[in-house]
Amino acid sequence: MQMPLTPLEVLQSFPPHDDTLPGLLHSRCIRCGDAEWLAGEIRPWRYAQARQASLYLACLLQARGVARGDRIALVSLNSDLSALLLLASGQLGAVFVPINPAFTKQEIGYILNHCEPTVVVAQPDHAARVRDAAAGACVLETTELGDTAQDAPAVLAALRAAAGETSHSLATPAPDDPLVIIYTSGTTGLPKGVVHSQRNFVWAAEAFIERLHLQPGERLLAILPFFHINALFYSLGGSLACGGVLVTTPRFSPHAFGCWRNATAPRN
Numbered sequence: 445m446q447m448p449l450t451p452l453e454v455l456q457s458f459p460p461h462d463d464t465l466p467g468l469l470h471s472r473c474i475r476c477g478d479a480e481w482l483a484g485e486i487r488p489w490r491y492a493q494a495r496q497a498s499l500y501l502a503c504l505l506q507a508r509g510v511a512r513g514d515r516i517a518l519v520s521l522n523s524d525l526s527a528l529l530l531l532a533s534g535q536l537g538a539v540f541v542p543i544n545p546a547f548t549k550q551e552i553g554y555i556l557n558h559c560e561p562t563v564v565v566a567q568p569d570h571a572a573r574v575r576d577a578a579a580g581a582c583v584l585e586t587t588e589l590g591d592t593a594q595d596a597p598a599v600l601a602a603l604r605a606a607a608g609e610t611s612h613s614l615a616t617p618a619p620d621d622p623l624v625i626i627y628t629s630g631t632t633g634l635p636k637g638v639v640h641s642q643r644n645f646v647w648a649a650e651a652f653i654e655r656l657h658l659q660p661g662e663r664l665l666a667i668l669p670f671f672h673i674n675a676l677f678y679s680l681g682g683s684l685a686c687g688g689v690l691v692t693t694p695r696f697s698p699h700a701f702g703c704w705r706n707a708t709a710p711r712n
Contacts, residue, residue, distance in 0.1 A: 451654035454686055463619035464642040465534030468649070468684055469495050476687045479661070484691040486524040491687075493596045498531035500603035501589065502614055505532060507607065508563055508582055512537035512615040515561040515625065517581070518670075519543045519552060519570045521694040524599070525586050526670045527680060529565060530624070534642065537617035538562075541625045541637075542671035545570045553577030555627055559637055565589070619643035626673050640677075649681025662688035669695075 449457065459474050461467035469491075477492035489497075510516060516538050520526050526542070533540035541559050543552060545567065556564065556577055563582045566574040571585050585591075590602030617623075623642045627635040640648075652658065655678075666679035675692075683690035 448657065448659055451657060454653050454658065454660060455650060457660060458687065461646075463646050464617050464621075465531065465623060465645055466617065468646050469498070469531060469534075472684055472687050476660075479687065480689050481683065482524050482527060482692070483663075483689050484665075485693040486522075487594070487596050487599065489524055489527075489596045493600060494528060494531060497528050497596070497600050497603055498535050499614070500600065500607045501528055501532035502535035503607040504589070504603060505538070505563060506536060506614065508584070510536060510538050510562045512617070513539065513622070514563075515539045515541050515559045517541040517543055517556060517559065517561040517564040519545050519547075519564065519566040519574050520586065521545060521567065522666070522670050522675070522692050523567075523586070523591070523694065524596075525565075525589055525591055527690070530670075530676070530680070534617060534623055535614055537615045537621050539622045539625055539639075541627075542669075542676065543627070544669070544671050549573040549577050553579070555635065555637075556581065559625055567591075617642055619646075624676065626671070626676070645677060645681060646685075648677045649685040652678045652682035653686050656682070658682060658686040658688060660687045662686050664688055664690055666690060666692040 459471045461471040473491045473495050479491055480488060481491045481494050482489040516533050518529055530540045543555055557579055561581050564574055564578050565584050567586050575583050590599040593599040593602050620641050622639050623645050624640045625637045627637050664679050664683045666675045668675035670676050680690055
């Protein structure tokens with residue numbers, strides 16, 4: 445029986461990167477570009493597919509006026525596009541702001557007014573509330589980003605078409621550039637926006653390897669929402685850091701939990 449790698453050996457098994465999310469993703473694509481990254485009740489994605497989709501999506505968002513340092517808000521249940529939007533934000537040097545879709549129009553309006561996004565992406569079920577609260581920001585429905593496509597190649601084709609044939613040069617983000625704003629629960633007052641840098645996200649993801657002794661190819665089940673730091677930094681980020689697979693679902697279902705658990709079971 446092969447001994448598991450130490451956390452340091454896992455990290456050293458991948459090419460070095462520059463402490464940014466695009467750098468981390470590129471490092472993992474070099475070794476496992478054809479390997480599965482996203483699975484579960486969403487379209488499956490391979491590492492290289494996800495990276496290419498994030499570049500197309502970044503170009504699309506840049507054409508819609510998003511620049512380095514701008515905020516991109518998301519009002520959505522967990523989906524593959526949620527994960528791709530985080531990656532695209534990293535490619536742009538923009539700031540990803542995930543928002544609980546169960547919030548009222550007033551609660552969504554407060555966060556949008558506070559973070560002042562350039563673009564807000566919303567699932568169709570939430571688009572009307574978001575438009576009422578968006579205060580002039582550009583609102584894109586996920587259907588405009590290929591969300592009706594059946595598989596990853598079809599989403600890639602839709603994103604490429606939406607981005608246009610013109611090549612857009614993307615800014616190179618720095619490790620200390622902001623990447624994510626997570627809003628607190630607001631239990632003692634209004635929610636506070638907590639800013640996390642590219643380096644902060646990458647280091648938290650890589651530290652999760654040591655926390656759980658993750659191995660390359662590990663399968664991680666995420667049932668928490670991506671607007672929660674645990675799912676975003678540790679489950680999603682940890683799967684990237686170890687070159688593993690993120691198994692996720694739009695929302696938790698106790699009836700389906702056994703199926704998800706089996707999907708993450710160790711393989712012989």
